[in-house]
Amino acid sequence: MDSALIPNGVRRCAFGKFLLGLAIVGAVLLWGVYAMLLCWFKGLNQTNMNDNYGFALWIWADLAVIALGGGAFFSGFLKYLVGKDELKHIINYAVLIGFICYSSALLILAIDVGQPLRSWFIFWHANVHSMLTEVAFCLSCYFGVLTIEFIPLILENRQINKVSFFHHLAHNMHEIMAVFAATGAFLSFFHQGSLGGVAGVLFGRPFAYREGLFIWPWTFFLFTWSAAAYGPCFTLLITKITESITGKKLVKDNVVELLAKISGWMMGTYIVAKIIDTIYWASVTAPSKGFQISQFYANNSFYGMWILIAEILFGGVIPALILIMPSGRKNPKARLLAIVLAVIGVCINRWVMVLQTMAIPVMSFDKWALYYPSWQEVATTVLPVAYGTILIMICYRYLPIFPQEAELNPAVD
Amino acid sequence: MKNEQSHETTKKFGMVINLDLCTGCGSCMVACMAENNVPFKPDETDKLKSITWMRVYRLTNGKSFPETDICYLPRPCQHCEGHGGHSPCVSVCPATATDYDSQTGIVSQIYTRCFGCRYCMAACPYHARYFNWFDPVWPDGMEKYLNPNVSPRMRGVVEKCSFCYHRYQAAKDRAYVEGQREIEEGDYQTACTQACPAGAITFGDLNNPEHAVYKLKQDANAFRLLERLGTNPKVYYISSKEWVRRAADNYLPNEKTGK
Numbered sequence: 001m002d003s004a005l006i007p008n009g010v011r012r013c014a015f016g017k018f019l020l021g022l023a024i025v026g027a028v029l030l031w032g033v034y035a036m037l038l039c040w041f042k043g044l045n046q047t048n049m050n051d052n053y054g055f056a057l058w059i060w061a062d063l064a065v066i067a068l069g070g071g072a073f074f075s076g077f078l079k080y081l082v083g084k085d086e087l088k089h090i091i092n093y094a095v096l097i098g099f100i101c102y103s104s105a106l107l108i109l110a111i112d113v114g115q116p117l118r119s120w121f122i123f124w125h126a127n128v129h130s131m132l133t134e135v136a137f138c139l140s141c142y143f144g145v146l147t148i149e150f151i152p153l154i155l156e157n158r159q160i161n162k163v164s165f166f167h168h169l170a171h172n173m174h175e176i177m178a179v180f181a182a183t184g185a186f187l188s189f190f191h192q193g194s195l196g197g198v199a200g201v202l203f204g205r206p207f208a209y210r211e212g213l214f215i216w217p218w219t220f221f222l223f224t225w226s227a228a229a230y231g232p233c234f235t236l237l238i239t240k241i242t243e244s245i246t247g248k249k250l251v252k253d254n255v256v257e258l259l260a261k262i263s264g265w266m267m268g269t270y271i272v273a274k275i276i277d278t279i280y281w282a283s284v285t286a287p288s289k290g291f292q293i294s295q296f297y298a299n300n301s302f303y304g305m306w307i308l309i310a311e312i313l314f315g316g317v318i319p320a321l322i323l324i325m326p327s328g329r330k331n332p333k334a335r336l337l338a339i340v341l342a343v344i345g346v347c348i349n350r351w352v353m354v355l356q357t358m359a360i361p362v363m364s365f366d367k368w369a370l371y372y373p374s375w376q377e378v379a380t381t382v383l384p385v386a387y388g389t390i391l392i393m394i395c396y397r398y399l400p401i402f403p404q405e406a407e408l409n410p411a412v413d
Numbered sequence: 414m415k416n417e418q419s420h421e422t423t424k425k426f427g428m429v430i431n432l433d434l435c436t437g438c439g440s441c442m443v444a445c446m447a448e449n450n451v452p453f454k455p456d457e458t459d460k461l462k463s464i465t466w467m468r469v470y471r472l473t474n475g476k477s478f479p480e481t482d483i484c485y486l487p488r489p490c491q492h493c494e495g496h497g498g499h500s501p502c503v504s505v506c507p508a509t510a511t512d513y514d515s516q517t518g519i520v521s522q523i524y525t526r527c528f529g530c531r532y533c534m535a536a537c538p539y540h541a542r543y544f545n546w547f548d549p550v551w552p553d554g555m556e557k558y559l560n561p562n563v564s565p566r567m568r569g570v571v572e573k574c575s576f577c578y579h580r581y582q583a584a585k586d587r588a589y590v591e592g593q594r595e596i597e598e599g600d601y602q603t604a605c606t607q608a609c610p611a612g613a614i615t616f617g618d619l620n621n622p623e624h625a626v627y628k629l630k631q632d633a634n635a636f637r638l639l640e641r642l643g644t645n646p647k648v649y650y651i652s653s654k655e656w657v658r659r660a661a662d663n664y665l666p667n668e669k670t671g672k
Contacts, residue, residue, distance in 0.1 A: 044529075045546040045569045050461035054531035054544060082438030114529020114544065114569025121508040121528050132507035132532050204501035204538035204642055289640050362538035362639060362662050365472050365486075 005398045007158055012397050016178050018132040025389045032383025035376040037257050046376040052369035053358050057377045063195055063350035065101040065108075065384065067223070068343065070231025071371075072098020072146060073181075073188035078262065080181035087256045092401045093242075094235045096119035100391055102143045104330050104384030111380050131197035138191030145184040149177065156400050189224050196223025205309040206289035210281060210356040218277050219353070225273065229266035232259045232344035233319070233339045234411035240336060242396065248409045250402040260339070264323025267342060271277045278312070298358055300368040305358075311352060315345015323407050424596075425518035426601070427619040427647035430487055434613035434655060435469075436555040442467050444608030444616030445489075447558070448577060452549030464543040466490065466574035467605050473636045474656045484628055484657045487614070489605065490541040490574035491627055491638060491646030492520045501644055502533035502542060509570075517578050518647055520621070527570040534571060539646075542573045575614075576602040598624045619647060635662050636670070 001015040001327075012018070038046050049056045079087040110116050122136045150234040155161060155170035193216065199208040200217025210217035236259060243250050282293040297305045322328035322338035329335050359369050373381075395401055445451070445467040454462065467489045493500040494513060494546050503513045510527035510640055534542045548568045551559070559565065562579040568570045582599035588594050598617050606616040617624035620643040625672050629635065630649045636658050637646045658670045 006476055035434055043546065043548070045462065050463065050546075051463065051540060051543055054534035087580075107416070112530075113526070114531070118508075118528035120527075120529075121510075123525055124572070125508040125526055127508070127509040128534070129503075129504045130507040132505065132530060136507060201505065202501065202538055204534050204639070205555060206642070235435070287665065288641070290668075292665065295663075315561075358535060362663075363540075364663050365470055365538070410469075 002398075005157065005159055007398070007400045007406075008032045010038065010409070014022070016228040018393070018397060021393060022390060024288075027155050028382060029386035029390065031278045032386060033377045035379035036111050038376055039380065040116060044114055046374060048371060048374040048377065050369075050371070053371045055354050056371055057355075057373040058108050058345075058355045061381045061384075062105050062108045062112070063354060064347045065194065066195060067230060067346050067350060068234035069098045069105070070188065070192060070227030071233075072101075072149075073142070073184050073192075074228040074231050074257070074266075075235065076149070076177075076181035077185040078176040079111035080302055081185065083228045084258065085170065086255050086261075089404050090251050092153055092260065092399075092403070093144065093239060093251075094232075094270065094393055095153065096389075096392065096401060097235055097238055099143075099150045100122065100384075100388035102139065102146055104388060107261070107387075108142060108380070113182065117214035129192045129199055134194040135191050135198065138194060142187040142191060144185055144410060145180050145187060148173070148180050148181055149184070153175075153399055154402070155396070168406055170313055175226045186247050188227070189193025192227040195351075199357060202357070205357050205360075205362060206291045207341075207360045209289070210277070211284065211285060216315060222270070222274060222277060223265070225270045226349065228262060230342050231265040232282050232322070233267075233342040236260060236335075237339045237343055238392075240339070242392065246396070248405065250405050250408065252404055252408065253330075255404075256335075258331040260323050260335055263342070264320055264329060264338070267316060268320040268324055271320055274316065275312060278308070289396045291380050296356070298357065300370065301372060303359060303368075307348065307352060307356070311345055311348040314341055315348055316342075321387055342344050417624050423516050423620070424618045425440070425620045426581070426617070427518065427626055427630070427649065427650060428489065428576075428606070429491070429615045429626045429635070429649045431613045431615075431629075431652075432484050432486060432650055433485060433608075434611045434650040435485045436611055436613075437469055437471065438610060439469055440608040440610055441487050441605035441614065442469060444604040445572075445574070448560060448604035449575070449616060450559050450563045452545075452547075452565065453552060453555070454547050455550055462544075462546040464545070464572065466541075466543070466572070468540075472657060474654075482653065482654065482656065484654065484660075487605070487649070487656075488539060488541065488638070489576070489603075489648060490520065491539050491644065491648045492518060492576060493646050494518060494520075499538040501538065505536045507532065507534045517581065519577060519578055520573075521575060521582070522571065524564060524570050524571055524572060529571065530570040531571060534662070535658075538644070540641060544571050545569060566670075573617035580604075597658050622649050634658070638662070 006012050071094045072347055075087055077090050078084040079091050108318060113119055122133060126133045152170040155166045161167050183377040196219035197217055200210040200219030202208045210219045212218045212220065236256060240250055297303060319338035319342040322334050442465060445594050449466060451464050451466060459548060468484040470488060500513055500671055503520060508526055508528055510523045511520060511533055511611050530543060531544055545568050550566055553581055561615040563669050584596050588596050588600060590618045603616050606614045608636060613640050615625050615629055617626040619630060621627055632651050635651050637649055638661050640662055655670065664670060
């Protein structure tokens with residue numbers, strides 16, 4: 001029925017089956033939209049956030065998707081600026097995933113604030129001292145860049161590309177894409193860092209507070225570094241999931257292994273920096289504020305020392321070692337394990353920097369504040385996942401996202 | 414350096430609370446709520462989403478009877494000015510909805526500019542900032558008691574103690590009308606100071622040697638909450654009890670309070 005829209009040389013499932021898939025994910029999306037409307041019309045009393053837990057699941061989700069979406073800026077940087085040409089076979093997908101992650105982040109922020117209609121005040125009454133201002137500016141600008149990077153992909157749809165203007169527009173946009181990749185890398189560097197700064201500048205919260213360079217706490221650099229390291233892993237993970245669902249190989253092993261190798265080395269260097277940061281924080285920064293490291297991981301029913309071990313060892317050291325070793329990254333199972341661990345690791349890091357920071361009592365007579373999200377929060381957090389899945393389904397079906405697909409899956413008639 | 418000098422030459426309103434005198438009666442909380450139009454909630458049992466600009470903590474020395482000792486610690490906004498004049502909350506607010514007034518030392522909140530990101534709440538270690546989770550509720554008749562000098566806040570914004578700033582404005586106006594004189598001690602008092610039956614709360618200009626707070630803050634038993642964080646609060650406490658002073662900051666086991 002829609003065969004005229006499907007890229008040349010590739011096969012897609014029946015239109016009815018595609019619609020059924022869309023309907024299933026669409027139902028989840030509608031559930032999220034319902035919860036979102038509840039939050040907008042009834043207010044944030046629909047959540048389980050409270051006076052002690054002003055930041056919670058949404059901000060974690062926001063930080064996590066932005067870190068995971070870091071594959072877009074870093075892959076673009078590697079392809080267009082460093083010259084890793086092999087990555088042209090996965091860059092389209094990285095851009096699409098980045099676009100989904102960043103649009104999701106903006107959507108989550110729109111639900112998270114108490115007065116969504118006033119969100120523009122962040123630009124109008126901007127406080128240049130606030131890391132959140134820097135995040136808002138860079139995030140919005142980078143989303144614009146990602147949109148520009150995404151447009152040529154849409155224009156390459158078989159029917160749209162037949163229009164001469166769109167064909168040439170797409171071609172010319174590709175020609176100057178290095179400029180946007182450079183702009184994106186610059187903007188992303190700052191907003192990924194600013195997200196780290198959001199937690200790192202909280203000098204009233206010794207768990208998150210970090211010393212640093214000039215106006216930037218160490219977490220500024222750690223967040224940028226980790227996004228560059230872990231983002232490509234998420235691109236690889238989603239690629240693997242897409243391959244599993246479609247039952248096709250979509251990207252050649254040499255491309256995957258190259259990205260895995262770069263990611264592994266980035267992760268390795270990052271985790272060394274993270275360990276040094278943790279040691280300095282535990283032995284110098286925290287004691288200067290009157291805290292021993294054990295106080296951050298005790299006297300509560302959830303945040304034990306296990307979370308630090310899970311983040312650094314299982315979410316950092318082990319996946320880095322697997323991906324750095326040629327035998328590890330060439331073994332599909334080991335590589336997948338490393339990628340999954342890495343994605344979990346960066347998510348734990350963002351969770352810790354948001355939720356554990358809020359949970360720890362700073363006044364000695366205060367109590368640990370534990371929290372669980374309401375169904376409205378869960379639904380609105382699942383909402384971007386459903387939205388992303390739908391966008392991937394549509395883009396995969398109608399756009400030439402994977403340049404190697406036709407070669408890897410020759411049509412048999 | 415210029416900023417530091419200007420801080421020294423202007424008024425710096427602050428509070429000294431004598432914990433030895435405080436009985437924990439809660440008058441200050443009630444007076445604060447009434448004075449500042451702190452709203453009711455649809456469900457007052459939901460204490461985790463309550464709004465109490467002035468909150469009284471109950472501290473205990475943790476020992477069993479008969480050595481148990483109790484202390485009540487009233488906690489308004491601390492009106493910090495740490496880190497080069499930046500309070501934890503002021504420096505983080507992305508929309509400049511909260512600001513530090515260098516003329517008075519008061520940290521103010523512009524409700525109509527706040528868009529409810531709650532970053533200030535995350536930054537404040539004292540939990541002194543409150544988000545309006547609900548639309549304000551005024552039971553029948555209660556709206557008649559609203560203070561016309563204080564704007565009620567809408568759902569979705571953050572609010573906090575302002576040291577009854579509207580009273581400062583009124584005191585300034587009064588002083589102007591009375592011959593453009595300077596504001597004197599007692600002209601400007603917060604509602605909690607007035608309401609405290611034990612006289613535990615003293616309010617005034619911390620920079621003015623003529624004011625009682627100037628002398629009280631130099632008491633050998635005076636301390637501030639979480640002083641080592643560098644927030645530099647303008648609320649001082651006095652307690653003759655060592656365990657209370659220790660509870661005010663996170664002293665390591667072998668560390669002395671220095672008093």
